[in-house]
Amino acid sequence: MSRPLVIVESPAKAKTISKFLGTAFDVRASVGHVADLPSKGLSIDVDNGFKPTYELTDRGKQVVKDLKVLMKDASELYLATDEDREGEAISWHLLEYLKPKVPVKRMVFHEITKSAIEHAVNNPRGLDYGLVDAAETRRLLDRLYGYEVSPVLWRRVNRGLSAGRVQSPSIRLIVERERERIAFVTAGYWDIELLTATRPSFTAALVLLDGTKVAAGKDFTPDGRAKKNVVVVDEARARAVAAAFATAEFSVRSVEEKPYRSTPKAPFMTSTLQQEGGRKLRLSASQVMRVAQGLYERGYITYMRTDNVVLSAEALAAVRSEVGKTYGAKFLSSGPRQYSSKIKNAQEAHEAIRPSTPLRSPDALAGELNGQELSLYRMIWQRTLASQMADASGTTVSVRLGAVTTVAGTPTDAEFAASGTTITFPGYRQVYVESVDESDASDDEREALLPPLTVGAVIPVASLTPNGHSTSPPARYTEASLIKRLEELGIGRPSTWASIIQTVQVDGRPMPNSSNRLISDASV
């Protein structure tokens, strides 16, 4: 029986779509690109309009051979590759190699649900040659740049080295960071920690001496000099001030209350999943992708290579219903939250990375998944649910304590600061809190639980402790922070970030003694 042949990129996707379309359609996978420039030689005729020579890849040969057999019985051909630059190119190559004699339609969809697939079948379009040209241009530029510049490295640095549009700027980032670290001049400074004898007690940090800001880490330039209008406290002064104020009477100078409000993060896309997988689960980017691939292939999550944070309408409804059921209506955001990718050049061919529907909780899957799979799935589950939950809210209280006393014969005014946030309604934080790279975390904004305080009240002091500190250079990139930076710069794609990490490391392995932070000795 003659039936339409539908070609998608991923075999797992073919299986799912086949279920929606039934036996009236034959759904197959191209398994990615089927054709490419040969790896040997430039294969671009630079003197004749940059005409490329393509050839089928090893797997492409088999794929095209099989598809050609199926084409003999096909009534129509639906090219259903991803609706992005590379997907359009794959469809174009399929067309070139299959040379179909039956009607050809290009069908596109951005979520894999029955209604989306049926809509796509009923609303086909033609091939978008603008996108095909864009993909080809991208491919040719990468080849020209990579294959022309790499030999310079073989001659001048070492055989086998390589340069490229993505790897060279990646190395540059790492090298620039390392140079910043080498050029960094450490500065020392002291501060004083005041511990109150209130109930509960809290700590406050010295912030002003005679009205001048006391220098903390942020107040030094990378060459070790203090910025303007701050006073750098050295050890002797810190000890003298702490000793002198030990018997001083501190009172509350100001109490400032501000409402605290925090909004959940968008659902995962590839880059954010890799970053959180690194920070929360201590997995490398490639480990995250391997585990996610397994979850995807067995139908637990949606596609894991995506630059989109949007949930399908069906998923949105399921997530909101799940939140309401598990946490109550109070924990649901007032209306559906719509997120959009802030990433430039986002192509958004797929949905966000989320649990597939019907939703199954991590606890329900504990018997089916191994440890890593379960923890990654749980993280995806929590982030997805949290994205449709209410804001967390509360109050942030900032308090200033002050006293005047004589230090070495001079009357001196010292002011200490503390702040604390009380969360009165956890909202999404009940489920998921994003972690931050340690280098981004601020260390001088300690959060404390504060007792009720009124201006003018005398605060008993338990102790004043001088502490020495020194400034530290900017941290080396981790896999997570490098991927974040690359994405901000529009370098690389969801399918390549994990492998970039391997490429820029010596022998593709982490450097020894670098606590898994990335440094590189290449010099592109």
Add this chain to the structure above:
DNA sequence: CAGTGAGCGAGCTTCCGCTTGACTT
């Protein structure tokens, strides 16, 4: 005369992005 070694030439390395198994270790 036989063995050595200088000198020459040819072939190799490489890009990025899309997808999974098929391979070792």
